[in-house]
Amino acid sequence: MKQARPYPKATITKKAARTLAQGYLWVFEGEVESIAPAAGGRPVENGAIVDLFEENGTWQGAGLLSEESKIRVRVLSKNANDRFDEGFWRRRILWAWEHRKAVMGARSLPGAEPDTNCCRILFSEADGVPGLIVDRYEDVLVAQVGTYGMELRKEMLFPLILDVLRSDGQKIRGIYERADSPARRLEGLDLHKGWWKEPGVPTPDNARVMAQENGLLFDLDIENSQKTGFxxxxxxxxxxxxxxxxxxxxxxxxxxxxxxxxxxxxxxxxxxxxxxxxxxxxxxxxxxxxxxxxxxxxxxxxxxxxxxxxxxxxxxxxxxxxxxxxxxxxxxxxxxxxxxxxxxxxxxxxxxxxxxxxxxxxxxxxxxxxxxxxxxxxxxxxxxxxxxxxxxxxxxxxxxxxxxxxxxxxxxxxxxxxxxxxxxxxxx
The missing domain is CATH 3.40.50.150 (Vaccinia Virus protein VP39)
Structure with missing residues (x-):
């Protein structure tokens, strides 16, 4: 790669490079041979974006570093032209929402609610947002942040998610965090749950949601039920x-x-x-x-x-x-x-x-x-x-x-x- 890159450089094994070429998006602890600081000497930090290079110098992609996890790097992109700014993340979120509308928008039962009223909006690696899951239950989003890199970026990502949905006419009153999975400890993260505080917007007063699926009503307790509530x-x-x-x-x-x-x-x-x-x-x-x-x-x-x-x-x-x-x-x-x-x-x-x-x-x-x-x-x-x-x-x-x-x-x-x-x- 000829152009200068502002990210730390991780050298990975040939085996890791082969699996990445086959579409796999994780690089494990034992597959990272070394990580060098970015040009200019900026230190390597947990949760940072790093470039991945094979031993022969071939660029293999860029991903989020998790220093305490056995999954050491989760690949974000294999496009060297991507810049990981706010526009990048907005596109990922928009593509995911448009996909839900395409595959679920016309499948509702006659007389029932739109299937997109209750669905998974973001599914981690499958939607290009590794470590982030967001489920929608009517006017509430329930988010699971599972990696250090996503934890660092959630204050940028949550407003983007709300903006993408609201700009499409969807009424969303808040985001409830279910950051209580024990897997977070493997990332060096604490466990907690509760409403994410959207600036200037009152926090909902309870974590119960009356949701519809397949024309049926479900009283969901998103605070205490398994996973995100359903x-x-x-x-x-x-x-x-x-x-x-x-x-x-x-x-x-x-x-x-x-x-x-x-x-x-x-x-x-x-x-x-x-x-x-x-x-x-x-x-x-x-x-x-x-x-x-x-x-x-x-x-x-x-x-x-x-x-x-x-x-x-x-x-x-x-x-x-x-x-x-x-x-x-x-x-x-x-x-x-x-x-x-x-x-x-x-x-x-x-x-x-x-x-x-x-x-x-x-x-x-x-x-x-x-x-x-x-x-x-x-x-x-x-x-x-x-x-x-x-x-x-x-x-x-x-x-x-x-x-x-x-x-x-x-x-x-x-x-x-x-x-x-x-x-x-x-x-x-």
Missing amino acids: FLDQKYNRRAVRELAKGRRVLDCFSHVGPFGLNAAAGGAEFVRCVDISDTAIALAQENARLNHLDDRMDFTCANVVEYLPELVKSKARLKEEGGPFDLIILDPPAFTKSRSAVAHAKKGYREINEWAMRLLPRGGYLATCSCSRFMTTRLLEEAIAEAAHNANVQLKQIELRQQAPDHPILWGMPDTHYLDFLTFQIV
Whole structure:
């Protein structure tokens, strides 16, 4: 590279250069051989933008430095003409918002709210803003800042996000920070949550949001619920369940605040039983059923699904007590693994819950099952389901293999952005 660059120079290994060329956007601690100060002697600082050079001097891109993380550099751009000023970040945010409008703007259910009213606005690397996630729930944005570099820039980024949306006619009353993920400690960041103080604008007085998805109302507690308050990535998968549910008795396992179960009931299910280990989630699910006038066809159980399913298989009386037999079972478990080293144990967990569900279902019944762990690849999940079917002595007729909603885009070359697989089957 001939032109002078104002950034520190990180020399990376040949292996790192190869993976970057294939579209990967992370450079790990052991792949950085050295970091030299920028021209003029400006010191290397945590969170700074650094240039990446292969050992032979070939420029490979520029990214954000995280001195305390094993992911040492997250690539921002492979375009040497990019200048990382306010205009650069505004373009990234605008492109992300325009993408949501393009892929979700025309998919709303008849008479329902626009799908862009509740969606992920920014998805980290997949939208060119590594370390930043922003979800929209009607007129509230919930932000997760996960890297040191983004923490340094959030006071610039948050106003830009608000300006892009408001300039497009979107009414947004504030940004709530969920900076309470333990992963922040790996970046040397503190944990906190609360309303970001927008200059000159009063802070909202509570963290409850009444949101609509697929025409259903959800009372969300964005301060205390998991992640940013809701699992937006399953929006269209919940519609797939709704289409299967008419006239069926449904068991919704790992139900959280009830979105799959409510979609099944809205789709005409005869009865829906929601099961979750969290009594707080069950209470919110009951409230959401009442809000949507579906509580007459729904009931709720606070239980550990891993223990609950075998109980139903072993006891017909217990099954009847819970509203069974069921002919549609939904399995939406939390990630059984957050590391590659625990994949074998996680696969066993997925196999077991699917086997118990298959043993409960009659011939002709339906199973909707998924994994939300990026380490549990599609192939591994399919293997676990196939083993479960073999053990349960059933055959599966696949209906669909689906993934996360398109507001959580999958970036080819960056497998970490593909984390959700959702499959539906008929038992034959």
